[in-house]
Structures are given as C-alpha cells and as structure tokens.
Amino acid sequence: MRPFKIPESVLVVIYTPALDVLLIRRADASEVFWQSVTGSKDTPQEALAVTAAREVAEETGIDCGPSSPLAxxxxxxxxxxxxxIYSRWRRRYAPGVTRNTEHLFGLCVPERFVxxxxxxxxTHWQWLPYREAADACFSPSNAEAVLLLPQFAR
Structure with missing residues (x-):
C-alpha cells in the first residue's frame, strides 16, 4: 500500500520572457484538465524548492535543481x-484530510521547449499566452496564479 500524500504541495508556473505558459493535461481526469506543474512533498521535511524542482523534472523533464543553469x-x-481537495482524489490522503496548502512558484525558461x-x-502539453493559459486552467487557484505572472516576471 502506498503511503498517504502529504497535504502540502507546490504549483509551478513555467513561462517564457514573452509570458507564454506551459500547461500539461492530466492523465487521470475524464474531462479535459489543463494545469501547471503540481505535486506534493515527498516528506514533511522536504524543502518546498526541492519539491518544486523535483516535480518540474518529473513532469516535464526540465532540470531546475541546485546544480542546473535554471536554478x-x-x-x-x-x-x-x-x-x-477534490473528492475524487481524497482517497490518496489520510482519513479526515480534506484541505491542501499549495505554495506558488514560477520558473522562467529562455524559450518554449518540448x-x-x-x-x-x-498526456498532452501546450504553450499559451498567459491570459489564454489562465482561461484553460481547470483549477481556479492555478488560473489565479497564471494571472499573477506579469507582476512576478519583472
């Protein structure tokens, strides 16, 4: 049996200097579910920046860890x-856990990449201008994070 997920996660908005945003489509959702990189801590002690870099690598193949030029x-x-937490995913958490704390990160890459x-x-990916990306996000908190991009990209 897999251990329960920790209800503390990161959301990483990956974007270019032109404010194009990478969205990825979840494989485990029956409807179209576009999102930024997300993921939970592996352990309660894991630093949030480590969680963010690990999730970016796992979900996109991009290394932004401490020894990377993108760090x-x-x-x-x-x-x-x-x-x-959406009811369909609550079984992944300990009994009684219904809320998650999500920490927002941004990752500026030099240009769009595959x-x-x-x-x-x-299952799929797409690059969109940030306003279009916000409209495409399934999660309201993800959409709000994308709309904050201009103030953090400076």
Missing amino acids: SQLRDWELTNIYE PVLAPREH
Whole structure:
C-alpha cells in the first residue's frame, strides 16, 4: 500500500520572457484538465524548492535543481492557497484530510521547449499566452496564479 500524500504541495508556473505558459493535461481526469506543474512533498521535511524542482523534472523533464543553469530562475512567489481537495482524489490522503496548502512558484525558461511528459501523469502539453493559459486552467487557484505572472516576471 502506498503511503498517504502529504497535504502540502507546490504549483509551478513555467513561462517564457514573452509570458507564454506551459500547461500539461492530466492523465487521470475524464474531462479535459489543463494545469501547471503540481505535486506534493515527498516528506514533511522536504524543502518546498526541492519539491518544486523535483516535480518540474518529473513532469516535464526540465532540470531546475541546485546544480542546473535554471536554478536561479525557479522562484518562490511566497504565496499560498488553501483549498478543498477534490473528492475524487481524497482517497490518496489520510482519513479526515480534506484541505491542501499549495505554495506558488514560477520558473522562467529562455524559450518554449518540448516537455518530456510522464505518461502516467500527463498526456498532452501546450504553450499559451498567459491570459489564454489562465482561461484553460481547470483549477481556479492555478488560473489565479497564471494571472499573477506579469507582476512576478519583472
């Protein structure tokens, strides 16, 4: 049996200097579910920046860890969202856990790239101008994070 997920996660908005945003489509959703990179901590002690870099690597194939040239482009926006976990995914968490705390990060990449998706997690990808990307996001908190991009991209 897999351990329960930790109800503390990251959301990483990957974008270019032109404010194009990478969205990836979840494999485990029956409807179209576009999102930014997301993922939970592996352990309660895992640093949020480590979680963010790990999730970016797992979900897109891009290395933005401490020894990567992109490391300085991964920025903690120092914003959090607390939201109700969708009922379809609550079984992944310990009994009684209904809320998740999500920490927002941004990753500026020099240009659009073709991500290497983890096929069990995501099936498609697309780059969109940030306003269109916000409209395409399934999650309201993800859409709001994308709309904040101009103030964090400076």
